[in-house]
Amino acid sequence: MSIHPEKIKVIGFDADDTLWINEPYYRESEEQFCRLLKKYSSEENTMRHLLEIEIGNLELYGYGTKAFMLSMMETAVSVSAGKVTAAEIAQIIELGKAQINRKNDLLPGVIEVLTALSPHFRLIVATKGDLLDQERKLSNSGIARFFHHIEIMSHKKEENYRKLLSHLDIPAGRFLMIGNSLKSDVLPVVNLGGYAIHVPYHITWFHEEVHPDQVPRSRFLSVSSLAGVLPALGIPSSAQNEDHHQPD
Numbered sequence: 001m002s003i004h005p006e007k008i009k010v011i012g013f014d015a016d017d018t019l020w021i022n023e024p025y026y027r028e029s030e031e032q033f034c035r036l037l038k039k040y041s042s043e044e045n046t047m048r049h050l051l052e053i054e055i056g057n058l059e060l061y062g063y064g065t066k067a068f069m070l071s072m073m074e075t076a077v078s079v080s081a082g083k084v085t086a087a088e089i090a091q092i093i094e095l096g097k098a099q100i101n102r103k104n105d106l107l108p109g110v111i112e113v114l115t116a117l118s119p120h121f122r123l124i125v126a127t128k129g130d131l132l133d134q135e136r137k138l139s140n141s142g143i144a145r146f147f148h149h150i151e152i153m154s155h156k157k158e159e160n161y162r163k164l165l166s167h168l169d170i171p172a173g174r175f176l177m178i179g180n181s182l183k184s185d186v187l188p189v190v191n192l193g194g195y196a197i198h199v200p201y202h203i204t205w206f207h208e209e210v211h212p213d214q215v216p217r218s219r220f221l222s223v224s225s226l227a228g229v230l231p232a233l234g235i236p237s238s239a240q241n242e243d244h245h246q247p248d
């Protein structure tokens with residue numbers, strides 16, 4: 001496919017597992033949670049229940065760690081057949097709070113890429129998740145200064161992107177989305193007539209997975225790491241200046 005960089009005005013970045021590490025922290029919490037409930041249920045069984053309950057709660061709670069904590073508690077009650085103790089529930093709450101308080105490390109190349117792109121395009125963040133959670137992560141990240149706008153979306157479906165584009169006052173053909181999820185960051189944007197660059201991350205929540213064949217190839221490309229976005233857009237790397245642009 002060909003992205004014509006001169007047509008692109010706004011570049012949207014997904015945040016979790018595109019700008020900073022996120023999914024591995026969930027995996028670690030899930031493993032601790034399943035171990036905690038071992039006397040009631042095998043780790044595999046607890047994990048399966050947790051995923052089912054999380055998916056079932058998405059419409060009600062949306063994404064983010066608080067939703068995850070509620071789903072862990074519901075799973076604990078379910079797999080223990082109501083026998084889970086208050087002390088164990090307290091441990092689950094602590095597990096969630098520890099995850100919320102964890103600083104999300106930036107992925108390699110983020111500062112370099114944002115520094116190189118920001119003189120040429122309007123950069124925004126378009127992310128799912130809990131509002132407070134995502135605002136905290138962004139403020140801890142030290143990269144908020146690169147972005148003209150932060151959009152925290154309840155879902156990343158076509159209708160949500162349509163609203164975002166109308167807020168930005170640009171046609172879809174002038175928007176490029178960069179993210180790790182084919183389902184959330186690529187497919188809906190491409191379907192609207194925009195462009196996307198997929199930067200896969202080694203762990204994807206199974207609910208975010210779609211087969212690449214489901215995405216029309218003409219409006220998106222995949223690069224193996226975020227730094228690959230620069231040659232794809234014909235922008236020289238700013239690596240030599242990176243020392244002057246460290247996060248605050």
Ligand SMILES: [Mg+2]
Nearest residue numbers: 014016017180
């Ligand atoms: Mg993501």
